[in-house]
Amino acid sequence: MQDVERRLEDACARSGRRREEVNVVAVTKYVSAELAQRVAAAGCRHLGENRWPAAEAKWRLLQGQAVFHYIGSLQTNKVKDVVGRFDYIHSVDRLSLATEIHKRAASLGIAVPCFIQVNVSGEDSKHGLAPEGLAAFAESIRGLAGIRPVGLMTMAPFESEAEETRPVFRELRRLRDALNERALLAEPLTELSMGMSNDFEVAVEEGATWVRLGTVLVGKEDNG
Numbered sequence: 001m002q003d004v005e006r007r008l009e010d011a012c013a014r015s016g017r018r019r020e021e022v023n024v025v026a027v028t029k030y031v032s033a034e035l036a037q038r039v040a041a042a043g044c045r046h047l048g049e050n051r052w053p054a055a056e057a058k059w060r061l062l063q064g065q066a067v068f069h070y071i072g073s074l075q076t077n078k079v080k081d082v083v084g085r086f087d088y089i090h091s092v093d094r095l096s097l098a099t100e101i102h103k104r105a106a107s108l109g110i111a112v113p114c115f116i117q118v119n120v121s122g123e124d125s126k127h128g129l130a131p132e133g134l135a136a137f138a139e140s141i142r143g144l145a146g147i148r149p150v151g152l153m154t155m156a157p158f159e160s161e162a163e164e165t166r167p168v169f170r171e172l173r174r175l176r177d178a179l180n181e182r183a184l185l186a187e188p189l190t191e192l193s194m195g196m197s198n199d200f201e202v203a204v205e206e207g208a209t210w211v212r213l214g215t216v217l218v219g220k221e222d223n224g
């Protein structure tokens, strides 16, 4: 964890950013509830999970002590498991999903902070909206009071040279800024959720406000 902290500080220094501008989601999907608890106790209060069944034990143990981020693709019929438990959803990528989150949140009297996931690289294997569809999507969710859009999220392709991910992160930032210029949402989007173990330093240099770190930060356990 200290090594990651130093790398974050260096990436901030290289790009003239303050370390406080970058939040870390410790992705605990590969590890046990006990290890997730140690991570939270060590000061990483933001935990990321990508499936409710695997997250449940951690949520029961740490609710109230940790902030839970849902980072995986989300089926509409699983929304009921996630809304009301997770504090952020990073993977909103279609209107049917947004509508379902909104309905569920509204019935609980809450508004869920959400990231719109964009498939910047265009890889078939990646979830997310096509960049061309972003503006129309933003307008279509504007009236959904159960959703509070806070930013954009993307996953870069895995590259053996992290530097090659830079155009993807730069483009996500450009898309966010362009959306804000057109003022299609009620509030400007301030956040960029981008950067994983393999490429987080490049993402920080390109403006990430949330990096999602699993392997490099909390490691992997066989029985996670």
Ligand SMILES: *Cc1c(COP(=O)(O)O)cnc(C)c1O
Pocket: 027, 029, 050, 071, 072, 155, 196, 197, 198, 212, 213, 214, 215, 216
């Ligand atoms: C698993 C996962 C991560 C963390 O991956 P690492 O490469 O282990 O850091 C980040 N974001 C998403 C969406 C994930 O599914």
